[in-house]
Amino acid sequence: MFWDNVQSMENMSTSSQLPTALRLGYTVTTDKSMIIENFNKHFSTAGHAFLLAYPTPANSSAPPTANCPSLPSFSFTQIQIADVLKELQNRDPYKSAGLKLSAAIVATPITSLFNLSFVLSEIPKDWKSAAVIPLFKGGDTLDPNCYRPISILPCLSNFKGQVNKQITDHFESHHTFSAVQSGFRAGHGCTSATLKVLNDIMTAIDKRQYCAAVFIDLSKAFDSVNHRNLIGRLNSLGFSNYCLAWFTTYFADRVQCVKSEGLLSGPLTVSMGVPQGSILGPTLFSININDVALAAGDSLIHLYADDTILYTSGTSLDTLLTNLQTSFNAIQHSFRGLQLLLNAKCMLFNHSLPSPSPPN
Numbered sequence: 001m002f003w004d005n006v007q008s009m010e011n012m013s014t015s016s017q018l019p020t021a022l023r024l025g026y027t028v029t030t031d032k033s034m035i036i037e038n039f040n041k042h043f044s045t046a047g048h049a050f051l052l053a054y055p056t057p058a059n060s061s062a063p064p065t066a067n068c069p070s071l072p073s074f075s076f077t078q079i080q081i082a083d084v085l086k087e088l089q090n091r092d093p094y095k096s097a098g099l100k101l102s103a104a105i106v107a108t109p110i111t112s113l114f115n116l117s118f119v120l121s122e123i124p125k126d127w128k129s130a131a132v133i134p135l136f137k138g139g140d141t142l143d144p145n146c147y148r149p150i151s152i153l154p155c156l157s158n159f160k161g162q163v164n165k166q167i168t169d170h171f172e173s174h175h176t177f178s179a180v181q182s183g184f185r186a187g188h189g190c191t192s193a194t195l196k197v198l199n200d201i202m203t204a205i206d207k208r209q210y211c212a213a214v215f216i217d218l219s220k221a222f223d224s225v226n227h228r229n230l231i232g233r234l235n236s237l238g239f240s241n242y243c244l245a246w247f248t249t250y251f252a253d254r255v256q257c258v259k260s261e262g263l264l265s266g267p268l269t270v271s272m273g274v275p276q277g278s279i280l281g282p283t284l285f286s287i288n289i290n291d292v293a294l295a296a297g298d299s300l301i302h303l304y305a306d307d308t309i310l311y312t313s314g315t316s317l318d319t320l321l322t323n324l325q326t327s328f329n330a331i332q333h334s335f336r337g338l339q340l341l342l343n344a345k346c347m348l349f350n351h352s353l354p355s356p357s358p359p360n
Contacts, residue, residue, distance in 0.1 A: 023142040040258040040265040042144040047223040047272030121245035127157035131259040151277035183305035184282035204313035213311035219341040221306035223273040227251040299327035
């Protein structure tokens, strides 16, 4: 059985197919070793798009934070051996066969290792090293912006799922997440968010009202999370000092390389963003943008991951568009306070009238 598992692990593919060529600036290269180096350079600096667009500090501030005076302080609790054992036994054998087979033996030392990490606010350096796979999203195959970086992290680092569960359980039990935040939450999803928005739009149309919406997506959203701003947000949400110290260590000294087709780029430091492909990343991103909804004003808003819809309805088209523009300006101001770049498209839900110009 041991050699069967070894063979199955050797046969696993953890790489993606590289494009035959890649453009960087005005140069196109076909050399595969240069392609992976260029991918790594692009991915490791993608989060700096806001700073490039606004080289001087933007005249904006972070979104207002929800007032939660009754929210108790959050601190990590000791991870239990039984929880680690269960997670080991449920792991995909094709990704970590050794851990699954030896679950009964390694559960105790792994549990001790994580609990010691909490006490010391330290994380093993290797757990912060990622092998990144470029995943083509569509568009121009020569353009590195058309690829999403998927981080492959060490197996043991994925036990941060225990940390993630403690955070999400705390937030859900105290209703910390905004009611209009559907991304990466149990019982919520793309379908529930879509149905809510569609119901609101159809209700307005049935009342013979105008309804207009602005669809917003964020550029390089996960890669652009500012670590210092996020630590400040965790602090405002009642995270204890040693939790803040742990997350400061979590973000510090992260490195990545790009891996594909048996090639491995040199390592580069990553100073911004949350890893795509990590367990904690989506929750931390949701926390980062959670309070943006407070800026919506008289308009309705719904957040799902890095997509946002801002919409409103009424009997006066002029008043509706004025209110929507005001709300959009406030939302844009809030996203800029988080150093996030946004793209927006406007749509008017009325077949008899032309669509208005998109918000400025």
